[in-house]
Amino acid sequence: MGIEDILMHDESLFQNINAFDPDYVPQDYNFRDTQMEAMAISIRPAMIGGQPSNAIVLGSPATGKTTAIRKVFELVEKSTEKVVCVYINCQLHTTRFGIFSQIYKKIFGHIPPETGVPFSRIYDQIMQNLQKNNKSLVIALDDVNYLFQSKTANKVFYDMLRAYEEYPGVKTAIFAILSDLEFKYAFDKNVNSVFIPQEINFPLYTYSEIEDILKNRAKAGFFPNVLPEDILEQIAMYTYENGDLRIGINLLKSCGNFAEASASREVTQEHFEQAIDSLVSINIRETLNSLNDMEKDLLKVISGWEGVCKAGELAEMYREKTNSSYASFNRTLDKLEFVRLIDTKFTGKGVRGNSREIILRFNPDEYLI
Numbered sequence: 001m002g003i004e005d006i007l008m009h010d011e012s013l014f015q016n017i018n019a020f021d022p023d024y025v026p027q028d029y030n031f032r033d034t035q036m037e038a039m040a041i042s043i044r045p046a047m048i049g050g051q052p053s054n055a056i057v058l059g060s061p062a063t064g065k066t067t068a069i070r071k072v073f074e075l076v077e078k079s080t081e082k083v084v085c086v087y088i089n090c091q092l093h094t095t096r097f098g099i100f101s102q103i104y105k106k107i108f109g110h111i112p113p114e115t116g117v118p119f120s121r122i123y124d125q126i127m128q129n130l131q132k133n134n135k136s137l138v139i140a141l142d143d144v145n146y147l148f149q150s151k152t153a154n155k156v157f158y159d160m161l162r163a164y165e166e167y168p169g170v171k172t173a174i175f176a177i178l179s180d181l182e183f184k185y186a187f188d189k190n191v192n193s194v195f196i197p198q199e200i201n202f203p204l205y206t207y208s209e210i211e212d213i214l215k216n217r218a219k220a221g222f223f224p225n226v227l228p229e230d231i232l233e234q235i236a237m238y239t240y241e242n243g244d245l246r247i248g249i250n251l252l253k254s255c256g257n258f259a260e261a262s263a264s265r266e267v268t269q270e271h272f273e274q275a276i277d278s279l280v281s282i283n284i285r286e287t288l289n290s291l292n293d294m295e296k297d298l299l300k301v302i303s304g305w306e307g308v309c310k311a312g313e314l315a316e317m318y319r320e321k322t323n324s325s326y327a328s329f330n331r332t333l334d335k336l337e338f339v340r341l342i343d344t345k346f347t348g349k350g351v352r353g354n355s356r357e358i359i360l361r362f363n364p365d366e367y368l369i
């Protein structure tokens, strides 16, 4: 059956539409060998009865951290039963109980009952099991900054890394993943003395790496000849400029959807432009949803501002409203700029950037803050 027949048959341009899903694990996973090797070096001692080492995994969103860790964990578990690897998303699991429940589930095959069982019992069962079976435990805490927000970071790190004191012979390590590069973490002393991580950096992809990754993804997702080379290049350039690979993967998918909707056999310039338009509004909405109350409050003040919005005047008004410090105002403003909801323009005047002009990057009438 040729491509024409296939298209006539099910009228789809997609060979595998799941290739664009967030949890799709690509077969070709290039450009991250160095980082995956560093992870393997950290875990390797545990495979021969030694102590695995801790790591901080740093990189902007969509630089491949989660995928790399999942791949390494899978390889480790394939080659030994001596190391238990658990991946935990800290946006979903923010409590000590929630996190150890995930570890418990990995070891015992089911989540512990949510009521009636104290944390200490679950913890004890996990550690006893590791001790008895002579297994090490390596956990990846993705978006670990959420544990600091919920004030559980110190407890969780302490429980994990000092387990050997109460359960001699138990070997544990943490891979802490951070995609908010601005985030400065600080632990208590008793955690600092046991959490001495090696740093594993995931740099932003270059243009040609992005193009290569997107080309492979398009190959896995579309039938041949659906995506012309020049559209791929435009998608790669847009992705590179926005610094987020997920945008490119989303764009591929929506280009395909727009092409299909207009019964076209290939993606055209018009479909690409439609895809860009739809993407911008989805992204802003998602970013707005992810803000905390303080960030939303500041953005509301900026949206309602009449005339030119200067940082100094904004700070005063915001601080009056919320009783917050200059430092927290600046942090919040930086965050809004970092997520690209605002731009700040230096005018060269004023102290400490007080005369910076704040410019909204979206139309506030179209979105609910």
Ligand SMILES: Nc1ncnc2c1ncn2[C@@H]1O[C@H](COP(=O)(O)OP(=O)(O)OP(=O)(O)O)[C@@H](O)[C@H]1O
Residues within 6 Å of the ligand: 021, 022, 023, 024, 025, 026, 028, 029, 030, 031, 032, 059, 060, 061, 062, 063, 064, 065, 066, 067, 068, 178, 179, 213, 245, 246, 249
């Ligand atoms: N080298 C690569 N090759 C192919 N696909 C990749 C590569 N790196 C990242 N991706 C894809 O980009 C998307 C984001 O990757 P991933 O979730 O691993 O990034 P991340 O750094 O953990 O992001 P975040 O910090 O936002 O959680 C996924 O769809 C993944 O498949």
